[in-house]
Amino acid sequence: MLIAGNWKMNTDLPGAAKLAEEVVEALGDPGPVQVAVCPPFVSLDAVFGALRGSSVKLGAQDMHFEEGGAYTGEVSAAMLRSVGCTYVILGHSERRQYFGETDEHVNKKVRQALAHELVPIVCVGETLKEREAGQERHVVKGQVERAVESVVLSDPARLVVAYEPVWAIGTGKTASPAQAQEMHAYIRRLLAEFLGEHLAGNIHILYGGSMKPANADELLSQKDVDGGLIGGASLQAGAFAAIVAAGKSQS
Numbered sequence: 001m002l003i004a005g006n007w008k009m010n011t012d013l014p015g016a017a018k019l020a021e022e023v024v025e026a027l028g029d030p031g032p033v034q035v036a037v038c039p040p041f042v043s044l045d046a047v048f049g050a051l052r053g054s055s056v057k058l059g060a061q062d063m064h065f066e067e068g069g070a071y072t073g074e075v076s077a078a079m080l081r082s083v084g085c086t087y088v089i090l091g092h093s094e095r096r097q098y099f100g101e102t103d104e105h106v107n108k109k110v111r112q113a114l115a116h117e118l119v120p121i122v123c124v125g126e127t128l129k130e131r132e133a134g135q136e137r138h139v140v141k142g143q144v145e146r147a148v149e150s151v152v153l154s155d156p157a158r159l160v161v162a163y164e165p166v167w168a169i170g171t172g173k174t175a176s177p178a179q180a181q182e183m184h185a186y187i188r189r190l191l192a193e194f195l196g197e198h199l200a201g202n203i204h205i206l207y208g209g210s211m212k213p214a215n216a217d218e219l220l221s222q223k224d225v226d227g228g229l230i231g232g233a234s235l236q237a238g239a240f241a242a243i244v245a246a247g248k249s250q251s
């Protein structure tokens with residue numbers, strides 16, 4: 001079970017350090033649940049400091065696929081490693097929607113992250129229009145297939161997939177537990193096809209989209225839901241800790 005907080009473009013430097021401290025305090029002992037927080041780039045270093053001595057890991061929200069050089073405004077995998085990142089969110093629907101990120105970019109980033117021993121949290125998910133047209137499996141299949149193309153993986157812990165239906169992000173609408181389970185099982189079958197049965201059985205597949213303490217139990221109790229990628233609720237330490245506690249009770 002992995003519960004990760006995506007803070008998106010929220011918190012300034014002191015606010016991020018404070019939230020990280022509050023998260024550590026609110027969590028207590030997360031037991032077998034792996035926990036990560038993904039603050040904005042400028043706060044990674046400070047949050048890493050605030051997490052020291054706890055089991056909470058650090059993640060970034062994006063990175064560039066090149067090693068380095070003349071790419072103004074970008075951040076490399078090695079830079080993320082140097083500030084203590086374990087995870088990096090890749091292909092979030094907000095990056096795809098607002099910043100023109102393509103499946104090809106996502107694939108290059110996944111391979112670059114793996115080469116630098118960062119664990120990619122690869123986001124996939126359909127829009128409302130695509131679901132209403134009955135295209136959700138087709139869309140998700142394409143995203144998963146292209147994200148892992150040419151990826152060589154020997155350890156399932158090196159890759160995480162997050163199913164985030166776009167219509168459920170920040171809208172208060174959550175996929176029903178049955179809808180989540182159905183898509184997660186499908187993603188696991190796809191991963192088995194592309195990466196092999198053994199790896200697929202052990203890769204964490206997270207659900208993301210308006211997960212909060214009130215619905216976390218039901219979602220996390222689904223067989224193929226191995227955790228959550230939490231947006232809004234991860235900005236309140238108490239709510240985030242309650243979701244981790246829900247995960248603990250399901251582990």
Ligand code: 13P
Binds near residue numbers: 092169170211
């Ligand atoms: P919300 O939890 O705010 O819906 O955001 C989900 C998300 O996009 C996490 O990456």
